[in-house]
Amino acid sequence: MKTLNPLFTKSLNGSITVPSDKSIAQRAIMLSAVASGTSFIKNFPLAGDPQSTLNVVSKLGVQVDIEKTATGNNLTVLGKGFEGLIEPSEVLDVQNSGTGLRLMMGLLAGNPNGLFAVLTGDESLRKRPMKRVADPLRKLGAQIFGRQNGELAPLCVQGRSLSGGSIETSVASAQLKSALILAGLNAQAPLTVKELETSRNHTEIMLQTFGASLEQIDSLTCRIHPSKLIGCEINIPGDFSSACFFLVAGLIVPNSKIKIANVGLNPTRTAALEVLLSMGGKIKTIKNASQSTNTKTESTGDLEVEFSSLKAIEIKGSIIPNLIDEIPILCLAAAQAKGTTIISDAQELRVKESDRLKAMFKLLDSLGVKVQEKPDGLIIEGSDGNPFEPKGNIFEAGHDHRIAMTAGIASLICNKPIQLNGSEWANVSFPGFFELLDKLSNETS
Secondary structure (H helix, E strand, C coil): CCEEEECCCCEEEECCCCCHHHHHHEEEEECHCCCCCEHHHHHHHCCCCHHHHHHHHEEEEEEEEEEEECCCCCEEEEEEHHHCCCCCCCCCCCCCCCHHHHHHHHHHCCCCCCEEEEEEEEEECCHHCCHHHHHHHHCCCCCCEEEECCCCCEEEECCCCCCEEECCCCCCCHHHHHHHHHHHHHCCEEEEEECCCCCCCCCHHHHHHHHCEEEHHHHHHEEEEECCCEECCCCCECCCHHHHHEEEHHCCCCCCCCCCCCEECCCCCCCHHHHHEEEEEEEEEEECCCCCCCCCCCCCEEEEEECEEEEEEEEEHHHHCHHHEEEEEEEEHHHHHCCEEEEECCCHHHHCCCHHHHHHHHHHHHHHCEEEEEEEEEECCCCCCCEEEECEEECCCCCCCCHHHHHHHHHHHHHCCCCEEEEHHHHHHHCCCCCHHHHHHHCCC
């Protein structure tokens, strides 16, 4: 149980960096493993999800040399190609990483050498839906077995050469799309993947960096050709989703001004920035020059944020898939805005690390916020910048890193100290999160 003390009239000031992007990191270690030759990954994060995926890759026989740094690790990965992976002698445990489990399903299902593996995760991940990935892979010829006909982990995957062709996704999900694309790397023919809504495109960008033949046909459709990957260098930027917590903190804590350096600004990831700007947030973006000579790269830059008077808006429709991870902290911004914010079409939040709609309803309600829960979202009546008046003094993280961090930001503007049960879950994506909050409050001018 962690005690969180409110800042009251204090502010947050200073310049920070956030952990490297775990979505990019997990893709980097997977593709480095099945590439031919040596890859160098800079700023590999210490967070739980990427570390569990790194552990899985090591159990597939891939040698990874690690140079430890203060904020992350630099990795040298001796890629073995698909043909060099060894059949693991034990279950592959990705812990809490949905990205790790779903992308590994595609990577291993399309291994033409018949490699057999069992994938599992922690108690939370074993409750999350996997049939949305297993069924489309089966249509390509994959052999995947698991609880409830492949709905739940543990999952058994028997690698084989898949058919290629054309497939449409049933859920707007970058994890599903990426699993299919990775499965197509060794298919018998090109594979065209069409998704419902545009989702984050880290996989497509990185595959081209590794030399894959991939066509972006339109905003919803890409085609992966059977490809051999070649080792390369990947420099992982700061995680935008992690930065978003400090953007909101800077917006809602009076007299605050924060600079967040070297953040990933991929347009398929920054929908939350658009939302905060439309709410009246004072946020400045300073884009960096390209970090690579490749024609397709991740955009990066610095973000500067200062305290702002926010207004309510409606959040729904096609923007939702590209801010699904940021909705919990956006709910907190809405709770400090003037007016009523309506969030719709976000039912996907019910099958994340926790039921995040229910978790945010409980958190906001415990803060004294007037909030209604809908099947696909929330209706939040903002306080127009007034401090929260919690009904009790204990918040529950619910085994969810984003809920834990949202509660941490909320505590800054409560009218009394609160206790957070499960603060350690922030380490899944952001080790040192609460220490960084303390640092910013101590640098108040």
